[in-house]
Amino acid sequence: MKGVWKYLTFLLVFILILSAVLYFETINKGKNNSSTGSDSLVNANQTTNAQDNSFTNSDWIKNGGTFLTGSSLFTWDHMPISFNITSDCGNYEGNRIRRATNIIANDTDYAVNFTEVNGSADISVMCNRNYVAGSTSGTFESGNALPIFADNKIVSAVINFNKVNELSHNYPGGCLIYPDTEIHELLHTLGFGHTTKAKSIMTAIGGGCPTLDKDILDVLKQAY
Numbered sequence: 001m002k003g004v005w006k007y008l009t010f011l012l013v014f015i016l017i018l019s020a021v022l023y024f025e026t027i028n029k030g031k032n033n034s035s036t037g038s039d040s041l042v043n044a045n046q047t048t049n050a051q052d053n054s055f056t057n058s059d060w061i062k063n064g065g066t067f068l069t070g071s072s073l074f075t076w077d078h079m080p081i082s083f084n085i086t087s088d089c090g091n092y093e094g095n096r097i098r099r100a101t102n103i104i105a106n107d108t109d110y111a112v113n114f115t116e117v118n119g120s121a122d123i124s125v126m127c128n129r130n131y132v133a134g135s136t137s138g139t140f141e142s143g144n145a146l147p148i149f150a151d152n153k154i155v156s157a158v159i160n161f162n163k164v165n166e167l168s169h170n171y172p173g174g175c176l177i178y179p180d181t182e183i184h185e186l187l188h189t190l191g192f193g194h195t196t197k198a199k200s201i202m203t204a205i206g207g208g209c210p211t212l213d214k215d216i217l218d219v220l221k222q223a224y
């Protein structure tokens with residue numbers, strides 16, 4: 001009997017030591033896991049931040065759209081974006097521009113929104129009566145936009161509308177019932193380039209009264 005107890009005691013001690021070793025190993029593994037976990041979390045956050053402005057898999061890019069800054073969309077760092085309209089635009093074109101800012105705000109659920117100011121603004125909108133020939137024969141340039149980028153951000157922009165005739169109330173640069181050219185130029189000041197997609201507000205040559213693309217709204221709602 002004594003021999004059996006000795007054996008059992010030895011076995012019990014062996015089991016206790018083994019349990020202790022396994023226990024410590026579990027704790028160590030737990031520590032490793034938790035530190036690995038937080039590393040993964042940091043990486044995941046970094047990836048998420050990087051993806052915020054990179055829309056390579058967005059429908060906008062897949063369907064032929066571009067950004068002015070390459071594969072990533074540069075964004076404004078504040079909302080609302082202020083704009084002023086010079087008196088040369090007159091009421092008719094001025095109201096088309098205001099309506100364009102309202103459509104972008106409304107269609108993005110106010111993720112992007114604008115405020116009109118007098119004097120210094122994020123976006124300066126100017127108008128003139130000049131005929132400007134387009135780069136493609138038979139077209140004229142109804143407007144152009146020049147956003148300024150710095151440190152991966154959009155910091156200011158200028159928009160010009162050409163051939164604006166306040167007296168005739170006839171702006172030949174866009175759709176009569178929808179401010180498509182005005183939205184087009186404002187989208188340039190939000191970093192969007194042209195698209196090869198046939199029916200889009202961002203085709204290089206306008207026509208056919210396109211409305212603001214869902215592909216663009218999806219990107220804007222994600223970016224802001």
Ligand SMILES: [Zn+2]
Pocket residue numbers: 184188194203204
């Ligand atoms: Zn354009």
